[in-house]
Amino acid sequence: MTALRAVQGTFDELGTALRDATFCVVDLETTGGSASAGSEITEFGAVKVRAGEVVSEFQTLVRPHTSIPSFIAVLTGINDSMVASAPRIDTALPSFLEFAKGCVLVAHNAPFDVGFLRHFAGELGHTWPGFDVIDTAKLARRVLTRDEAPNCKLSTLARIFHASTTPNHRALEDARATVDVLHSLIARLGNVGVHTVEELSTFSSQVSTTQRRKRYLAEGLPHSPGVYLFRDAQDSVLYVGTSKDIGARVRSYFTSSETRSRMGEMVGLAERVEAIECATTLEAQVRELRLIAAHKPRYNKRSRFPERAIWVKLTREPWPRLSLVRSIGDDGADYIGPFGSRRTADSAVAALHEAFGIRQCTGRMPKVPSRSPCALAEMGVCMSPCDQSVSSVDYQHEVERVREAMLRDPAEVIAALDLKMARLSDQTRFEDAQVQRDRLRSFLRATARTQRLTALTTCRDLVAARRGDDGRWVVHVVRYGRLCAAGVIPDGADAREWVERLRIGAETVLPGFGPAPAASTEETERVLSWLEGEGTRLIEVDGDWMCPVRGATRHLATYDAVEATSVVPFDERRMPRTVHQPTR
Known part of the structure; x- marks a missing residue:
């Protein structure tokens, strides 16, 4: 597949260095504790700092629409007479947003201040800029021990860090004190390897020092779609992942945004990270699946063993039967699946046996059998070819009905199980009725999955394109369900010639x-999901990409809706599910 050329990065690409960031440290005084409850802002105070130096300051009183409560006036020293000639919030807020533009927003107890700012921005119709936010109170709780600070109030921290300004519940003075607190916290965290805004905002004491110090593993990784592999000292693959931005994703493993304990353990063992750039996101997803299947990394939980999938097979023999197998052979038999577990496969087989009378015994049977009938035959649920109770012609007719239900139209299975569910419900045997419903759902999911897979795997050559977020056309070449080429049409290129070169150079x-x-089932389903996505255009199709008109997919919505409104056991809710989308 087409890959982009790697570009060597620098350590600074790991994030915005603290020395290069401009911080806007803000504090608000208000009439109460909640903007949504009607409280208003009475004063803005902000200090803009960069590289440890004050760049500029911003301060203004704000005239609220209601009187300032007396206890607030006593606390802050701001009363109604002081704000009588001050601007309203619709004038003060835009001025502050312009002052803070492009900065990292910092506040002590940031949810309070940012909550007020966001509330009034929305109320006045202003788009919230989406600032990166640093909360010095939250940061202090992660950095300081109880022995150092009995609490993380601004006044306490200002005293501990010997701030040059004493906070006094006036916005600008409190903002100045917060600046000193911020600088002191940054100095502390520099000793444990926090050097970027991203590391500062995600710092957590739950991230070990060893884990944090391994952030150098992300140095130089590309900021493009692709796959990354964590490798240990023996160069064994520990974990495989994919991302639209490899560098940013790998960097997150060394911050508190990564909360999985297994990943912390994995990072501790990792010695290097290998990046494989990909032309498109779909190519990255496919490469990830292939690498996981090839290396079986112990820290990947999913997709490691595609070979363990189970198929239901309608055998080709004198007296065909249903069998569970691990792989599909070149034997002319019919299959549905694959299933993620034997339990769901057994459930689908049971649904077919409820509707049809083919034999349920195992092993091959000679053309002229001479066995004694089993209990199922005596109960009338098996056509009993073992004692020649049914002719070969009649039995083959029943087999054709099974084949039709598996490959084209599940109507007979649906009718049979719906009838049985109704009878059981009339007898108030609701749990037994639920068993039948689950069998039908397992069968429908498997047949729908098979029909969708078969529709694509019969296409010898399929070329499709979709316009990407950047306006350029993303192109994929698919053969027999396998992604074999991917790329993005360059600006100014002749689209037809470029696509033809991509197709000719694609994998055989x-x-x-x-x-x-001709790939894993999961890979083909990823390809299908992309092909069925909005805006995809077919450039060339060599084969017939179609599903049966009366196929299983059209029935799934009904039974999935029933499942969603039903109370089911916990272990059933954990069953693997396939997402089905309408085909073309």
């Missing part, structure tokens, strides 16, 4: 057996 692919794609 041989078809799989039956409905099995």
Whole structure:
């Protein structure tokens, strides 16, 4: 597949260095504790700092629409007469937003101050700039011990850090004190390897020093779509992941945004990170699946063993039967699946046996059987070919009905199980009725999955394009369900010639057996999801990409809706699910 050329990065690409960031330290005085409850801002105070130096300051009183409560006036010293000639919030807020433009916003107990700012920005129709926010109170709780600070009030921290300004519940003075607190906290954190705004905003004492110090592993990684592999000292792959921005994603493993304990353990073992750039996001997703299947990294929980999938097979023999198998062979048999567990596969088989009378015994049976009938035959739920109770012609007719339900139209299975569910419900045997419902759902999901896979895996060559977020056309070449080329049409290129070169240079692919794609099932379903996405255009299709008109997909919405409104056991809710989207 087409890949982009890697560009060597620098350590600064790991984030915005603290020395290069401009911070706007803000404090507000208000008439109460909640903007949503009607409280208003009475004073803005802000200090803009960069590289430890004050750049500029901002201060203004604000005239609220209601009187300032007396206890607030006593606390802050701001009364109604002081704000009588002050501007309203609709004038003060835009001035502050312009002052803070492009800065990292800092506040002590930031949810309070930022909450007021966001509330009035929305009320006045201003788009919130989406500032990065640093909360010095939250940061102090993570940095300081109880022995150092009994609490993290601004007055307490100002005293501990010997701030040049004493906070006094006036906005500008409190903002100045917060500046000193911020600088002192940054100095502390520099000793444990926090050097960027991103590391500062996500700092947590839960991230070990060892884990944090390994942030150098992200140095030089590209900021583009692709796959990353964490490797240990023996160069074994520990974990494989994918991202639209490899550098940013890997950097997050060394901050508190990564909360999974297993990942902390993995980072502790990692010695290097390998990046594989990809032309498109879909190519990155596919490469991730292939690498996980190839290396089986112990810290990846999913997609490690695609070979363990289970298929339901309608055998080709004198007296066909349903069988569970691990792979599809070149034997002309019919298959549905794959299933994520034997339990769901057994459930689908049970649904077919509820509707049809083919034999349920195992093993091959000679053309002229001479066995004694089993209990199922005596109960009338099996056509009993074992004692020649049914002719070969009649049995083959029943097999054709099973094949039709599996591959094209599940109507007979639906009718049979719906009837049984109704009878059980009339007898108030609701749990037994739920078993039948679950069997039907397992069967429908498997047949729909097979029909969607088969529709794509029969296409020898398919080329599709979709306009990306940047306006350029993303192109993929798919053969027998396998992604074999990916790229983005360069600006100014002749689209037809470029696509043809991509198609000619694509990987040569041989078809799989039956409905099995020439790739893992999960890969083909990722490709299908992209192909079925909004805005995708087909450039070339060599084959017939279509699903049966009366196929299983059209029935799924009904049964999934029933499941969503039903109370089910906890272990059932954990069953793997396939997302089905309408095909073209």
